[in-house]
Amino acid sequence: MLRGLRKLTWLEIKIFLREPLGAFGSILFPVLVFVVAGRFVGGLRGPGSLAAAGFLRVGLPVFVSVLIALSAVLSLVTVISIYREGGILKRLRATPLRPQTILAAHVLVKLALTALTMALMVLAGKRYFPAHTHVPIFGFTVALLIATWSILSIGFLIASIVPTARFAQPIGAAILYPMIGLCGLFVPVQSLPPALQAVARVVPLTYAVSLLDGIWKGEAWSAHLGDVAALVAVFAVCTALSAKVFRWE
Amino acid sequence: MGTFRPVIHVSRIRKSYGATVAVSEVSFDVGEGEVFGLIGPNGAGKTTTMECVEGVRRPDAGRISILGLDPFRDVVQVQNRIGVQLQQAQLQKRIKVWEAVDLWASLYPKPLDGNRLLEQLGLADKRNAWFMTLSGGQKQRLFIALALINDPEVVFLDELTTGLDPQSRRAIWDLVRGIRDRGKTVFLTTHLMEEAERLCDRVAIIEHGEIVDIGSPEELVRRHCPTRTVILATENALAEERLGAIPRVENVIRQGSQFTIQGRGEDFVTEVIQCLSENRIRVADFRTVLPNLEDVFLKLTGHSIRD
Numbered sequence: 001m002l003r004g005l006r007k008l009t010w011l012e013i014k015i016f017l018r019e020p021l022g023a024f025g026s027i028l029f030p031v032l033v034f035v036v037a038g039r040f041v042g043g044l045r046g047p048g049s050l051a052a053a054g055f056l057r058v059g060l061p062v063f064v065s066v067l068i069a070l071s072a073v074l075s076l077v078t079v080i081s082i083y084r085e086g087g088i089l090k091r092l093r094a095t096p097l098r099p100q101t102i103l104a105a106h107v108l109v110k111l112a113l114t115a116l117t118m119a120l121m122v123l124a125g126k127r128y129f130p131a132h133t134h135v136p137i138f139g140f141t142v143a144l145l146i147a148t149w150s151i152l153s154i155g156f157l158i159a160s161i162v163p164t165a166r167f168a169q170p171i172g173a174a175i176l177y178p179m180i181g182l183c184g185l186f187v188p189v190q191s192l193p194p195a196l197q198a199v200a201r202v203v204p205l206t207y208a209v210s211l212l213d214g215i216w217k218g219e220a221w222s223a224h225l226g227d228v229a230a231l232v233a234v235f236a237v238c239t240a241l242s243a244k245v246f247r248w249e
Numbered sequence: 250m251g252t253f254r255p256v257i258h259v260s261r262i263r264k265s266y267g268a269t270v271a272v273s274e275v276s277f278d279v280g281e282g283e284v285f286g287l288i289g290p291n292g293a294g295k296t297t298t299m300e301c302v303e304g305v306r307r308p309d310a311g312r313i314s315i316l317g318l319d320p321f322r323d324v325v326q327v328q329n330r331i332g333v334q335l336q337q338a339q340l341q342k343r344i345k346v347w348e349a350v351d352l353w354a355s356l357y358p359k360p361l362d363g364n365r366l367l368e369q370l371g372l373a374d375k376r377n378a379w380f381m382t383l384s385g386g387q388k389q390r391l392f393i394a395l396a397l398i399n400d401p402e403v404v405f406l407d408e409l410t411t412g413l414d415p416q417s418r419r420a421i422w423d424l425v426r427g428i429r430d431r432g433k434t435v436f437l438t439t440h441l442m443e444e445a446e447r448l449c450d451r452v453a454i455i456e457h458g459e460i461v462d463i464g465s466p467e468e469l470v471r472r473h474c475p476t477r478t479v480i481l482a483t484e485n486a487l488a489e490e491r492l493g494a495i496p497r498v499e500n501v502i503r504q505g506s507q508f509t510i511q512g513r514g515e516d517f518v519t520e521v522i523q524c525l526s527e528n529r530i531r532v533a534d535f536r537t538v539l540p541n542l543e544d545v546f547l548k549l550t551g552h553s554i555r556d
């Protein structure tokens with residue numbers, strides 16, 4: 001059924017790493033930002049007080065994780081639109097590869113890169129912030145993958161409707177980045193004006209942040225079933241919508 | 250060619266994109282082992298027709314059967330038995346040649362040996378090259394390799410040589426003849442009349458989404474352009490009168506010592522030669538101009554294929 005998935009996924013990873021800036025831009029750069037920012041913040045407030053770091057309501061790791069997820073989504077949007085414009089999607093589709101396989105391979109690539117970036121951050125974090133070694137890394141990674149998986153489906157929806165590859169990145173950014181301001185990264189959702197609160201509740205990123213933040217702080221998964229359910233719902237809706245409007249060429 | 254056993258049967262298919270009717274009421278059969286060409290100008294509906302047969306695009310109406318199967322119902326079986334080269338297709342910029350061949354090979358139950366295929370297509374030394382670094386001709390050869398990797402019974406080639414220089418074009422023609430010689434059926438599209446004449450056993454001329462006529466190139470020429478033209482040069486004063494007296498002559502045009510004589514029928518050229526020898530007319534130059542598919546196209550559509 002998913003014939004060729006493993007091979008295609010591996011191939012897409014290799015191709016991605018061959019791109020100039022591919023590995024650097026999406027893996028090393030966030031880690032670098034994390035380390036530099038972490039050092040700065042850490043030096044200012046002393047280790048262990050990351051969560052209180054100035055403008056950020058949540059911990060720096062949560063913040064950076066959300067950025068990683070968003071950049072994965074943006075790069076998915078870009079890749080899909082470039083593949084469509086270049087006729088690559090069409091060429092792949094004229095083989096026994098199922099359409100789901102082609103799309104699944106791209107999602108897997110992005111998830112794998114997210115996990116890898118995460119792992120590197122943990123390594124870097126261990127070195128610079130020894131106080132945080134008690135953090136539930138495994139659970140947090142799972143939470144990040146769930147969040148990314150869900151936001152990737154928004155990416156698919158965007159990729160389904162952007163007219164050309166040139167617009168993919170800007171349109172994607174214009175849709176995704178405003179979510180950052182409303183999702184509780186900087187200000188708790190509860191303290192937003194009621195109108196904005198309503199908006200925040202339909203911004204999928206809100207649930208991602210709530211989940212990531214909670215798991216990072218060591219809260220139980222059972223306390224966040226609502227977030228997970230919301231993320232799954234986002235995934236289901238976006239996937240169903242993009243299945244309707246997705247264009248292969 | 251023996252008996253005609255259709256492997257592709259297309260019956261009255263229609264396809265529109267919004268208000269544009271790309272293909273309407275198109276019907277034809279492709280026989281086993283033949284090279285069948287769909288020829289027509291840009292936008293005639295060649296690609297649309299071909300993609301419907303491949304199962305890549307669903308027609309709005311009409312019936313298609315290929316190898317006795319329905320390309321939309323028996324997708325997997327059809328895909329395993331056909332090879333496809335799409336017009337203007339691309340691969341990932343940084344995929345290596347061997348990786349593409351390897352991926353394709355992994356998708357089919359009984360693939361050919363990829364390395365041998367690359368060797369046969371002259372790509373052996375490009376195995377490790379990225380797709381984006383290949384020349385136009387090398388890309389096309391890679392696409393041919395991908396179309397052949399599953400040892401298909403029917404091969405689809407859409408505008409295979411468009412944009413290539415004459416030398417690469419000839420090399421590709423040889424490859425296509427090679428495919429046919431291995432007993433495969435080839436369905437191709439082109440807007441190059443020379444290509445159609447050299448490669449195709451039969452052609453269908455398509456314009457504005459409709460088939461204008463179908464037949465072998467010779468058949469079409471005989472049917473639509475029966476006029477033969479002889480050009481000769483002579484100083485003989487009697488020539489004009491004598492040549493004009495040939496039974497089926499239609500036209501004699503004189504420009505100084507050069508005569509252009511047109512007439513009908515298979516034997517017309519022989520008759521001109523006989524006339525010259527009977528009247529002992531000495532000629533300094535003698536040429537025949539045979540009509541070709543280009544002329545057929547002009548006759549059928551009222552314009553050249555390049556307009």
Ligand SMILES: Nc1ncnc2c1ncn2[C@@H]1O[C@H](COP(=O)(O)OP(=O)(O)OP(=O)(O)O)[C@@H](O)[C@H]1O
Pocket residue numbers: 266269270271289290291292293294295296297298336408440
């Ligand atoms: N995806 C599409 N959306 C809208 N219109 C299309 C699409 N594909 C083709 N057409 C239109 O359908 C008609 C037939 O196009 P088609 O690509 O089949 O022609 P063609 O004979 O292959 O031309 P060419 O020689 O340029 O490849 C054209 O008028 C074209 O503009």
Ligand SMILES: [Mg+2]
Pocket residue numbers: 295296297336407408
């Ligand atoms: Mg075409």
